[in-house]
Amino acid sequence: AQKITQTQPGMFVQEKEAVTLDCTYDTSDQSYGLFWYKQPSSGEMIFLIYQGSYDEQNATEGRYSLNFQKARKSANLVISASQLGDSAMYFCAMREYRGGSYIPTFGRGTSLIVHP
Amino acid sequence: KAGVTQTPRYLIKTRGQQVTLSCSPISGHRSVSWYQQTPGQGLQFLFEYFSETQRNKGNFPGRFSGRQFSNSRSEMNVSTLELGDSALYLCASSLEGGPSSYEQYFGPGTRLTVT
Numbered sequence: 674a675q676k677i678t679q680t681q682p683g684m685f686v687q688e689k690e691a692v693t694l695d696c697t698y699d700t701s702d703q704s705y706g707l708f709w710y711k712q713p714s715s716g717e718m719i720f721l722i723y724q725g726s727y728d729e730q731n732a733t734e735g736r737y738s739l740n741f742q743k744a745r746k747s748a749n750l751v752i753s754a755s756q757l758g759d760s761a762m763y764f765c766a767m768r769e770y771r772g773g774s775y776i777p778t779f780g781r782g783t784s785l786i787v788h789p
Numbered sequence: 790k791a792g793v794t795q796t797p798r799y800l801i802k803t804r805g806q807q808v809t810l811s812c813s814p815i816s817g818h819r820s821v822s823w824y825q826q827t828p829g830q831g832l833q834f835l836f837e838y839f840s841e842t843q844r845n846k847g848n849f850p851g852r853f854s855g856r857q858f859s860n861s862r863s864e865m866n867v868s869t870l871e872l873g874d875s876a877l878y879l880c881a882s883s884l885e886g887g888p889s890s891y892e893q894y895f896g897p898g899t900r901l902t903v904t
Binding site for chain 2: 710715716717718719720723764771772773774776777778779780781782
């Protein structure tokens with residue numbers, strides 16, 4: 674079974690609108706971390722937002738917020754007021770504690786295209 | 790502060806050869822992780838080094854190896870290259886790699902093509 678599932682291979686959004694990118698995860702650990710990264714066509718992965726499994730509040734970073742629903746094991750990324758520069762691949766990832774450090778597992782990604 | 794740098798950016802090798810990729814982390818960062826990204830398998834964790842010791846390893850064959858130097862710079866080596874090793878290899882650094890420093894900063898990657 675996949676540990677991280679991103680069911681939307683591609684998403685389109687109009688500039689200035691909000692968009693939600695879905696992510697569900699699978700773990701039996703109590704302590705884990707959830708992340709979202711952006712990868713523009715240049716290839717570099719850019720850290721966007723982090724949510725710890727014990728954090729009760731949803732994480733927010735500027736226009737990015739993480740809709741964390743622990744019981745449903747979902748960690749959706751919400752981008753408010755989309756900009757053309759938001760067009761990129763978006764990866765959801767989970768880090769679990771294994772063998773002395775935190776090991777990440779990545780989803781297959783969602784390609785977001787922002788239309789003017 | 791300078792970001793994570795990776796050299797070379799592009800590399801073309803022949804099947805059977807070996808290759809060494811280099812990664813310089815952000816100054817002060819002691820944890821360096823390596824990832825392989827391919828269209829077929831997505832982004833996969835290779836290994837993590839912390840204070841010159843391999844702290845964790847992903848599910849890759851022994852042809853993939855790495856090391857970390859005292860200045861935290863890291864190298865990864867792939868021996869006996871196969872066509873399937875063609876990929877974008879990403880390096881990421883973080884302060885400690887533990888739960889309190891979850892942010893990883895990625896380099897631009899090395900694009901390896903095996904012919």
